[in-house]
Amino acid sequence: MRYFIELSYNGEKYHGWQNQPNAISVQEVIEKALSTVLRKDVSILGAGRTDAGVHAKQMFAHVDVEEEINRTELVFKLNSFLPQDIAIQDIHAVKEDAHARFDAIGRTYEYWIVTEKNPFHNQSAHLVYKDLDVDLMNEAAKELFNYEDFKCFSKTHTDVKTYFCTIETVCWEQRNELLVFTIRADRFLRNMVRAIVGTLLEVGLGKLSIAGFKQIIESRNRNNAGTSVPGKALYLTAVTYPAETFKTHG
Amino acid sequence: MRYFIELSYNGEKYHGWQNQPNAISVQEVIEKALSTVLRKDVSILGAGRTDAGVHAKQMFAHVDVEEEINRTELVFKLNSFLPQDIAIQDIHAVKEDAHARFDAIGRTYEYWIVTEKNPFHNQSAHLVYKDLDVDLMNEAAKELFNYEDFKCFSKTHTDVKTYFCTIETVCWEQRNELLVFTIRADRFLRNMVRAIVGTLLEVGLGKLSIAGFKQIIESRNRNNAGTSVPGKALYLTAVTYPAETFKTHG
Numbered sequence: 001m002r003y004f005i006e007l008s009y010n011g012e013k014y015h016g017w018q019n020q021p022n023a024i025s026v027q028e029v030i031e032k033a034l035s036t037v038l039r040k041d042v043s044i045l046g047a048g049r050t051d052a053g054v055h056a057k058q059m060f061a062h063v064d065v066e067e068e069i070n071r072t073e074l075v076f077k078l079n080s081f082l083p084q085d086i087a088i089q090d091i092h093a094v095k096e097d098a099h100a101r102f103d104a105i106g107r108t109y110e111y112w113i114v115t116e117k118n119p120f121h122n123q124s125a126h127l128v129y130k131d132l133d134v135d136l137m138n139e140a141a142k143e144l145f146n147y148e149d150f151k152c153f154s155k156t157h158t159d160v161k162t163y164f165c166t167i168e169t170v171c172w173e174q175r176n177e178l179l180v181f182t183i184r185a186d187r188f189l190r191n192m193v194r195a196i197v198g199t200l201l202e203v204g205l206g207k208l209s210i211a212g213f214k215q216i217i218e219s220r221n222r223n224n225a226g227t228s229v230p231g232k233a234l235y236l237t238a239v240t241y242p243a244e245t246f247k248t249h250g
Numbered sequence: 251m252r253y254f255i256e257l258s259y260n261g262e263k264y265h266g267w268q269n270q271p272n273a274i275s276v277q278e279v280i281e282k283a284l285s286t287v288l289r290k291d292v293s294i295l296g297a298g299r300t301d302a303g304v305h306a307k308q309m310f311a312h313v314d315v316e317e318e319i320n321r322t323e324l325v326f327k328l329n330s331f332l333p334q335d336i337a338i339q340d341i342h343a344v345k346e347d348a349h350a351r352f353d354a355i356g357r358t359y360e361y362w363i364v365t366e367k368n369p370f371h372n373q374s375a376h377l378v379y380k381d382l383d384v385d386l387m388n389e390a391a392k393e394l395f396n397y398e399d400f401k402c403f404s405k406t407h408t409d410v411k412t413y414f415c416t417i418e419t420v421c422w423e424q425r426n427e428l429l430v431f432t433i434r435a436d437r438f439l440r441n442m443v444r445a446i447v448g449t450l451l452e453v454g455l456g457k458l459s460i461a462g463f464k465q466i467i468e469s470r471n472r473n474n475a476g477t478s479v480p481g482k483a484l485y486l487t488a489v490t491y492p493a494e495t496f497k498t499h500g
Contacts, residue, residue, distance in 0.1 A: 008370075010368055010369035010372070055369075055370070057370070079367050084367070084372040085369045086369060087366070087367040087368060116337070117337040118258075119258055119259050119305075119337050120260055120305070120374070122260070122334040122335065124370070147408065164399065218418050219478050246446055
C-alpha cells in the first residue's frame with residue numbers, strides 16, 4: 001500500500017533533500033529511520049528536491065509498505081528516531097498510483113529577508129542591510145504573471161524539457177521584522193526562486209528598472225538575471241495535491 | 251552625558267546578561283565593543299539581569315560618555331564589532347540622572363512553547379509533548395492579578411528586600427505553531443517567570459487545580475511551586491520607561 005509522509009525539516013545541516021554520494025541528505029536520514037522502524041530496506045520519493053541548506057515547512061514523500069500500518073504509531077516512532085531538525089507531521093493513506101512528485105499541482109516557497117541585524121534570524125533569514133523599495137519589488141514581481149518561460153532564472157545544467165511554469169501567487173510583505181517573499185507555481189526550475197529574489201532585490205535597490213526586469217525574462221539567459229540569494233533563507237511552505245489523491249483505503 | 255543603548259540578543263551562548271567571573275556575559279561583550287569603538291574603558295548598566303540562555307528582544311543599558319557622540323555612527327560601528335547574536339537597535343539621549351534599572355516602570359516577558367516536534371523551534375521554544383488545557387492555564391494565570399507577594403516563585407538565595415510585584419498583563423495565546431505566555435509587571439523576582447510557567451503547565455496538564463495554584467502562592471514557599479522551565483524559551487520583550495526619561499539633550 002502507498003502512503004504519503006507529510007514532514008518538515010530545518011535544512012541547515014543537510015545537502016538538500018535528495019540522496020547523493022558523500023553528503024548527507026534529508027531523504028537518506030528519513031529512509032534510515034523508516035528502515036529501522038519497519039525492519040526492512042525502504043525507499044521514499046519526495047515531491048521535489050530542495051538544494052543544500054534550504055528548509056521545508058511542508059514536504060511530502062511517498063512510500064510503499066506491504067502490510068497495513070498503524071499510522072499514528074509510525075509517526076510517533078519515526079519522530080523518536082529522527083533528529084530534532086526533521087519532524088513527521090502525518091502519514092496519509094493515498095490511492096495506489098498516487099505520486100508525490102508527479103501528482104503535485106502546486107508548490108509554495110517563502111524567502112525571508114531582514115534589513116537590520118537580527119540576533120534571532122541570523123541563520124533563518126538573509127540580511128540585506130540597505131533600504132529596499134518594496135512597492136517597486138511588488139510591481140516588478142507582478143510582471144511574472146505575464147510570462148510562462150522562465151529559462152532566465154534556471155540553472156543552466158538541468159535535465160528539464162521545458163522552462164514553462166505557471167505563477168499563481170507572488171507577493172512581498174512585511175511580517176514583523178521579516179520581509180517575506182511568497183511565490184506559488186505549478187512547478188519550479190532549479191534555483192528559480194533564489195534567482196528571482198536576487199533579481200527583484202536589484203529592482204528594490206534601484207539598480208534595475210521594471211522594464212529591465214522584463215527584458216531579463218525575455219532574454220531567456222541566466223547570465224542576465226541577478227545573483228542567486230543564499231539557500232538558508234528559503235522555505236518550501238506548501239505542496240498541493242488534488243483532493244482525490246487522499247481518497248482511498250484507510 | 252548619559253545615553254540609553256537599546257539592544258537585543260540571542261542568549262543561547264551566554265551565561266546571562268550580567269558580568270561574572272569565568273563565564274561570558276552579554277554585558278561583557280558589549281562593554282568590550284564599546285571600549286574598542288570609544289578607545290577607553292567603558293562600563294554599562296542594564297535594565298535587569300537575564301539568566302543563562304535567556305534572550306532579549308528589547309533590553310536597555312545606560313552608559314556615560316564625556317564627549318558628544320554621533321549616535322547613528324556609533325550604532326553602526328558597534329553592530330560591526332559585535333557578534334551576530336547581539337544587535338544594537340538605537341542609542342537614545344536621556345536626562346542626566348536617568349537610570350536603566352531604577353527608572354524602568356515595566357518589563358514584559360514571553361515564554362514560547364511547542365506541543366509538537368518542530369525543526370524550527372528546537373532551540374527557541376520548550377517542547378511539551380502533551381495536551382495542554384490552555385483555557386484552564388489562562389484562568390489560573392488571571393489569579394496572579396489577585397496577589398502581590400510572589401515569594402513562592404522566587405529563587406531562595408536572593409538579596410531582594412520584598413517579594414512584591416504588580417502584575418499588569420498575563421495571557422496564554424496560540425501564535426501559529428507557538429503557544430506563547432506573555433507577562434508584564436513592574437518588576438520580577440529571580441527565576442519568577444520560569445517558575446510561574448512551570449506551575450501553570452501543571453495546571454494545563456491537569457495535575458494541579460486552580461485552588462491548588464492559589465494555595466501555592468499563599469504558601470510563599472518555593473518548594474510548593476512547579477519546576478522551573480528551561481531558559482532557552484524565555485524572552486525579555488520590552489522594558490518601559492516614563493516618557494520624560496528621553497526628554498533631554500540631543
